[in-house]
Amino acid sequence: MSTDFHLDSVVQDDCLVIRTFGYVNNMGGKEIVKCFNEGFDHGLTKIVINLAESKVVNSIGISYLLEIIEKLMDKKGKLVFTNLEPAIEKTFSIMGLFHFAEHAATEETAIAKMGE
Amino acid sequence: MDYSTLTGRLSIHLDSIQEGFEELYKQHSMPELAKQFAHLLSGNFMTADVNLFFREHDQDEWHDAYVKNSQAFALLQQLSIKDTFFIYENKGDYPLAFSLPVAESAQFVVLLGRKLNKTSYSDFEKLSLQMFAQLLANAYQAYCMQKKEKDLIFSLNHRIVQLNSLVDAGIKITRLKRDGAILSHGLEQAVAMTNAARGRVKIIKRNRTRYLYFPKGFVSRDFKNYTSILSTTFTFRRTSYTFEIFDKESRHGTIDFEMTDELLLESLSRQVHVALENRELGRQAVEKLRMEQEVAVAREVQQTLLPKQLPAIENYNIAGINIPSTEIGGDYYDCLPLDDGRYALVVADVTGHGIPASLLVNSFHASLYSLLNSNFTLREFVQKLNKVIYTASPANKFITAFFALLEPATGKIEYISAGHNPAFISTREKSCVKLNAGGIILGMLGFDIPMESETVFLESGQRILIYTDGIPEADNRQGTMYGDDTLTDFFKEHGELGAQEFINGLIDDVKRFTHGAPQSDDITALYLCREK
The missing domain is CATH 3.30.450.40 (GAF domain)
Known part of the structure; x- marks a missing residue:
């Protein structure tokens, strides 16, 4: 089965930056959680998820993002989303993600927020 | 312890x-x-x-x-x-x-x-x-x-997101400029809102099928195997659009689509349908506006061909009128002084309306000016004109015309009616004679068509009326025409009027008859009285 989803990640200033590409659905959500867990197991609790190349997110994808938020809350970690499409930002806001996570315009501002 | x-x-x-x-x-x-x-x-x-x-x-x-x-x-x-x-x-x-x-x-x-x-x-x-x-x-x-508790909150929030997305999608879809973008956005939203794994739009036009896919990495073979599917179809301008979404996702695998998903898909499909219709109506409105602008320009050009003022002819009183219908008309009239002291009175009517008729009137006008002062007889002149019109006109466009050459000093009038309504000339007995001599309409045949001219004399107090069929064929809301008889009667009964008063009176009489019914054809008339 083809899919357009893929991601890459990089550790920068003690932050795990995950960049997604394509539809964030069940498969995309699983990939993000897998990438997050690898960093989390190595002690990374500052996470940036850049959704610049993901224009569509469904609610299953969002449930995986909530899973990440819950795990980070237990360890007093922080999650910042960046480069959100206005429609996705609105969806995240309604789903309550911004009660526990933040959002920033760019990766740089997100990393800067980690120190606050 | x-x-x-x-x-x-x-x-x-x-x-x-x-x-x-x-x-x-x-x-x-x-x-x-x-x-x-x-x-x-x-x-x-x-x-x-x-x-x-x-x-x-x-x-x-x-x-x-x-x-x-x-x-x-x-x-x-x-x-x-x-x-x-x-x-x-x-x-x-x-x-x-x-x-x-x-x-x-x-x-x-x-x-x-x-x-x-x-x-x-x-x-x-x-x-x-x-x-x-x-x-x-x-x-x-x-x-x-x-x-x-979390699942319940999540589910309620998800419903709010679905409703919100449906409204936002409707707004965005109406703002998109291309049909492809409208369809793609509708598909994306349908897939995301229903938690489908993938979807496509099947577009069938003239037995040719093409697809739009979401997500973009998917291709035709990815849609052969599926666990659950939902689809809806609409047809617009002989093209069928089917939205299909596949495999509703859950955290534990694929599940069946629900009634809510069906409603969402149908709502989005309807929004796309309406947006495509609105775009088409918008395109048609722009096209209509463009056409109207072109017609306005063409009408303006055509009006410049008609005489702003008719020449003053000693001992004669002359007046003319042209009232185009809503479209650009194909009527024409003029009174042209010739080099030899005579005057050419011309009334013509191109079949049909619109830009093609207007273009033919232009050709007629130009040819008239170039041929009138040549040393042709009236018959030769009309035959030459016929050939030019035949060459210049499309197959279904012809011109009926009435030509009269007036020698002011003698009142001699030589005329030819090329398939046109007969002109009226008054008699001393306050009756009228219809001037029928001539031949067939111009532009139908490309050779020297037989044309017979006739000569009549306009004596002091006599009048001649040349007109187009827009007058006798003017109809009221009941579909009854003004008619030749009414026109004849009007002509006979109003011999005492000056040329301009006659024309004004005739138009008033026609308008009284039609009683506000839309004017279906151009109205043109040229009226000449000999005073002395």
Whole structure:
């Protein structure tokens, strides 16, 4: 089965930056959680998820993002989303993600927020 | 506290259970819950080897909840698991185990390895194990309730997102400029809102089928196998559009689409349909506006061909009028002084309306000017004009025309009617004669068509009226025409009027008759009276 989803990640200033590409659905959500867990197991609790190349997110994808938020809350970690499409930002806001996570315009501002 | 006594040890376990509950209650996932419980047992029972297995329902397979030692699963297979709380005592690496039914028909089995101090589990420990088991049951129930609460909130929020997205999608779709973008956005939203794994739009136009896919990486073969599907079709401008979405996702695999998904898909499909229709109507409105602008320009150009003022002819009184219908008309009239002192009176009518008719009027006008002062007879002149019109006009466009050459001093009028309505000339007896001599309409045949001219004389007090069919064929709301007879009567009865008054009176009479009905054809008339 083809899919357009893929991601890459990089550790920068003690932050795990995950960049997604394509539809964030069940498969995309699983990939993000897998990438997050690898960093989390190595002690990374500052996470940036850049959704610049993901224009569509469904609610299953969002449930995986909530899973990440819950795990980070237990360890007093922080999650910042960046480069959100206005429609996705609105969806995240309604789903309550911004009660526990933040959002920033760019990766740089997100990393800067980690120190606050 | 004396920890060597039963009370002291019980106190330790009770404290540990209290702390354990607080810790377990905070856990958001089954693996974390199992892990924390295993740690709790390790600390209280002095064993490093605690393993938890879990199944959601009686008939389900056991799966690892927390496994310290992979060999523990082999013992689990050997146990005859009861569906009640039961403590199993075994020989070997796992001397103690218990089964625990919990909320929602789920069940745990916990296996405890040998104690670190190599001693056996005491009766007290077996007894207190029941308390820890109860703790796990309570913690699991709290976990289930918490999860249900979260699922409910998530589900409610998801419904709000769906409604919000439906409204936003409707707004965005109406703002998109291209049909492809409208369809793609509708598809994306349909897939995302229904949690479908993928979708496509099938577009069938003139037996040719093409697809739009979402997500973009998918191709035709990815749509052959699926577990669930939902589709809806609409047809617009002989093109069929089918929105299909496939495999509704859940965290536990593919599930069936629900009624809400069907409603969402149909709503989005309708929004796309309306947007495509609106775009088409918008395109048509722009095209209509462009056409109207072109027609306005063409009408303006055509009006410049008509005389602003007719020449003053000594001892004669002349007036003319042209009232185009709503479209650009094909009527023409003029009175042109010739080099030899005569005047050419011309009234013409191109078949049809609009830009093609207007262009032919232009050709007619230009040809008239270029041929009039040549030394042709009237018959030769009309024949030459016919050839030019034949060449210049499309197959279905012709011109009827009435040409009259007036010699002012004598009142001699030589005329030809090329398929035109007969002109009226008054007689001394206050009657009228219809001038019919001529030939067929111009532009129909490309050779020298037979044309007969006739000569009449206009004496003092006599009049001539040349007109187009817009006057006798003017109809009222009942579909009745003004008619030749009414026109004839008007002509006969109003000989006392000056030229301009006659024209004004005639138009008023026609308007009175049509009584506000839309003018279906151009109205043109040229009227000449000889005063002396």
